[in-house]
Amino acid sequence: MASFDFDQAEGLRRMLAGPKPRIYTFLSAESADEKSAMLVNVAASLSQAGRDVLMLDACIASEGIAGRLGALKSATLQQVARQERSLDEAVQPMPQGFGVAALRRGPHRPLADAAEQARLNDAFGILSTRADILVVDAELDRDDAFAIPALAESEIVVQVANSPASIKAAYTIIKRVNGQLGRRPFSILVTGASEKEAQVVYENMAQVANRYLAVKLNSVGSVPADEHLKRAMKLGRAVVDAFPLAGASVAFRRLAGRFVVPDAAAAG
Template identity: 30%
Template sequence: MIRVEDQAASLRRMAQVLHSPQSFAFVGGRAAGTTTLVAELGTALAQQQNARVALFDAHPVRALVRRMARHELETLDKVIQHQLPLDAAVTPLSDNLVLVGFHARPRLLAELHLALAHRLEGEFTALVRDLNYLLFDVPAAELALAGIADDVIVVLSPDHDCLTEVYAQIKRLAGEYGQRRFNVLLNRVHTLAEARLWFARLSAVAGQYLSVSLRWVGYVPEDHWAKRAAILRTTTVQSFPDSETAAAISQLAARLPQWSTRSGSVPDLFNRLCEATRLNGPPPSDLTPFRP
């Protein structure tokens, strides 16, 4: 009997991996517009590609929640503190799109007791079971979620400070989590030539100092309609579909499945997030950002 149960459990795990959604972690400089891109791409995937998508706001300032949620939403931190159901941190944005307040202090995740961790893992698995894509908006100071996602999207804007910050994040993700492949998305650029120039600069620095592979995936132009959409707490895809930003986002959303290099991380992602948080303390002193 034990053997039959073990085989059944093994088959269930295999089925979860085969039907696992793809997870993409977005990281970037403070002024790169990462949160805006997560909101825009998630909306385009749900609205135009008819995909089932969850947006995860892992920032302590909850920028994505403040922009997209229409009512008060708890965070994972509060869910853990007060032992609430995970649904308290989840809200639907449309038929195919949900938003999750996923920030929790690293210490809280690291010290999570087994029973609560097991319950939350089950609720997380139920939440994502029928989804196609998980998009994580990840803060620079807490990269564990990006370290365990299927793929990392690095958002770079044409700015020297942003280049420095992005390089530091790539270095940490490579050094602490073994990430070696990074998709690079240029944002807020004026021309394709400018986007290519800044990608070349990042590639040159990373190629000289790190053993990583950077892949160009596209760019989003500087556009006042994107700023207007942010102020109005909407997206260009929804409200300004004829804008340059919306056109670029639509093209990127159609190609996003091709960015994936691996899959299968989602079924036990919550448990691995807790484990990764326990294993990684403060960043080592040798991870000083490169200053171009």
């Protein structure tokens, strides 16, 4: 039996001792490769900014960030919730400077009952105290819900590109979450676009979301198209580390600053 009671006590001490960690849940209207590159560089940029960063793979149907980084050898959060493993076993350090944990490994097994769901939420809450910032790679299930219910309380960031298909997909994501959780704000990150293009994408999406859903969108910035991103991923590194002067690196560092100081994003 894993020492889950000890983990809960440690988590309570951490929550009482320090500031509440910031949790960013990322949904994407882009390909898995583009989402992975974005997540790795967001986490690496935050780490370079001096933050203790942990990334959680909470994907259900598709391969998430843990699988793409080869970080599926540790215990999973579901095992922690089932009291089969301890939380310490669930976090794997990565060379890019952040830790990675995974909700599951292999086929998704639904939670047995409400008690197990509550334990998963507890395990997630304690995991979030292990870092200053928790970055979550997420997707919606068939019922438009998150695999971990507590993610509904986090800040949801939707990645979108400057193309009609991506914009339509991003709006559909927002509409699905809105239908499940009710009205709430969303943050928009535009990738593969210039600042001018990204601003147009954001303004158009914000106008439509406000008009048809009464939903407020906030812009957290943009990242330009940059071949250095693909080159860095092939090297198994973050672009901010491998090519620090690249345009994408500058954008990711600026983006990290907005996540560190979230009020800046709200004002954008």
